Amino acid sequence: MGKEYPPLLEFLSEKLEYRLLSGKSALGYTLYYLDLSSWRLRLSDWTPVVHIQRSDLTNVSPRQLLQSLQDVVRERGWQRRIVLVLVDGDSSALRSALRSPLQTLAFVGEEEQREILRSRRPSGQLLDILSAQVPISILAPYNTTSPVTGSCFFDREYEVAKILGNPDVSYAVLGVRRIGKTSLMREVERRLREESTAAEADDTPHIVFLDCSDLLEREALVEQIVRRLNPRELPRLSMQNYAFFFPDFLERMSRKYKSKLIFLLDEIDDLIVLHGGDWDFFRTLRAASNKGVCQYVVAGFREAQSQLHNLDSPFYNFAEEIRLSEFTREHARELIVTPMQNLGIRFKNESDIVSQIYEETAGHPNLIQFYCTILVRQLELTGQRELSPESLMSVYADEVFKNHLLRSFMDNTQNREKAVVYAILQKRADRPMAGFTQADMDAALREQGLVIAHGPLNTACDVLVLAGILRARGAEYFFTSPVFVRVLQQTYNLRYLMDKVKEEGL
Incomplete structure (x- = not known):
């Protein structure tokens, strides 16, 4: 390998082909980065490794050494990462000194390293x-609140490969909130950067990720792009009209970096609404794409989808659609089972557990x-390591889950879609999971004094299907999740909700 590594790391790299990089030293410790992403746990593709050599253990108490390690973690910004510590000696005293319920340092002592090297299942x-x-x-x-990448990113491999494999094509990633659009964008960004960067470097300024929900003014967006690509030109931007400066700037930056500029524009819907038909800025971006200067990957929902089919919009025929839908049963199984098994969690009636979760979530990741x-939290509280179908009762009783389920519905639907759901559930309170047609929807809405024309009703159905609330089978629709x-029926008075929809208007 051209460099002497600790025996365990050399074995993992040479024999088991784990990717390994040397890092810069910190406070006198030698650092490495090990790719443990194949374990599908919260271990990054570059998991930090600190090597504690025998000389580091001399004349230092376990408490002092632990303080030193914690300073390394702070210096490197690893507070939210799991750090592997290889100790050339006994690590038991260090483990005893670390008494934190949120421990992210994992020690592997000298004898344990030898056992791994002798083992017939070293990774395990x-x-x-x-x-x-x-x-x-x-x-x-598992992460329910923020985007995920690397080892925490499941499925969507087809979509990622499609974007990475077609640099001459721009893409529009469409899907409801929390379906995984931002995670997909971040994973694409990570893999693009990985092609030319090391764990502690960033030499890919031509790859620009922007959250457009925070950049609703054109000037703010242009400023951020200039700041990312070449901040020295910010004074020129303030002195010139962007219409003259910006197109030329993009072409010059493409030549400067000898690469096509790649823009990943997340949450673009609000930006589209704000411009309200004033398309000069978007036409500038499109022109740069047509010249081969830029590739765009944008993510949105309603507005992005609408403009892609609007003949008068610069988005029309500009980007290829990638629609994110729910997971397949097999992908759901991988997300549920693989990490659990790697954590040593056993399944009693695995297929029943997977089927029940899949059916009740409709495959929504x-x-x-x-x-x-x-489920993991419950296992940690009880100290158990086995799941059964009965374990799912803890999910149904969880108030945070109930609130999340209802909030997702409220966030992803507008009053027209809500009216369809409320009308059907009131009409069929005794058999909500039975199929129904658009004619049934129309009849239920009319009983509520509401009339929705066929076109808008059809659009509402499309949104409810895309949102994972309904699934279509031929001419019939079904609620996807019992x-x-x-939860909706038990939590809310549907008649009251319908009255509020009528009051606010469709």
């Missing part, structure tokens, strides 16, 4: 050592992760 043995020290709720990859988060229906 190392994972056992980690999971014995780090709480399973921290090791588990965020809801699946909510189920898994609650849990959603039950």
Whole structure:
């Protein structure tokens, strides 16, 4: 390998082909980065490794050494990462000195390293050592509140490969809130940067990710792009009209970096609404794409979808659609089972558990992760390591889950879609999971004194399907999740909700 590594790291890299990088030293410790993403846990593609050599243990108490390690963590910004510590000696005193319920340092002593090297399941043995020290709720990859990448990114491989494999095509990623648009964008960004960067470097300024929900003014967006690509030109931007400066700037930056500029523009809907038909800025971006200067990957929902089919919009025929839908049963199983098994969690009637979670979440990845988060938390509280179908009762009783389920529905629908749901559930309170047609919807709405024309009703159905509330089978529609229906019926007075929709208007 051209450099002497600790025996365990050399074995993992040479024999088991884990990716390994040397890092810059910190406070006298040698650092490495090990790719443990294949474990599908909250271990990054560059998990930090600190090597504690025998000389580091001399004349230093475990408490002092631990303080030093914690300073390394602070210096490197690793507070939210799991750090592997290889100790050329006994690590038991260090473990005893670290008494934190949120422990993210995992120690592997000298004898343990030898055992791993002798083991017939070395990866499994190392994972056992980690999971014995780090709480399973921290090791588990499930995340319901923020975007995920790397080892925590599940499924969507087809979509990622499509974007990465076609640099001459721009894409529009469409989907409801919490379906995984931002995670997909961040994963694409990560893999693009990974092609030319190391764990501690960033030499890919031509890749620009922007959250457009925070940049609603054209000037703010242009300023951020200039700041990312070449901040020295910000004074020129303030002195010139952007219409003259910006197109030339993009072409010059493409030549400067000898690469096509790649823009990942997330949450673009609000930006589209704000411009309200004043398309000069978007036409500038499109012109740069047509010249081969830029590739765009944008993400949105209603407005982005609408403008892609608007003949008068610069978005028309500009980007290829990628619609994010729910997970397949097999992908849901991978998300549920693989991390759990790697954490040493056993399944009693695995197929029943997976089927029940899949059917009740309709394959929505965020809801699946909510189920898994609650299950892992329950196991940690009880100290058990086995799941059964009865374990799912803890999910149904979780108030945070109920609130999340209802909030997702409220956030992803407008009054027209809400009216359809409320009308059907009032009409069919005794058999909500039975199929119904658009004619049934129309009849239920008319009983409520509401008339929705066929076109808008059809659009409402499309949105409800895209949002995972309904699924279509031929001319019939079905509610996808019995849990959603039950929680909605038990939590709210549907007649009151319908009255509020009427009051606010469709």
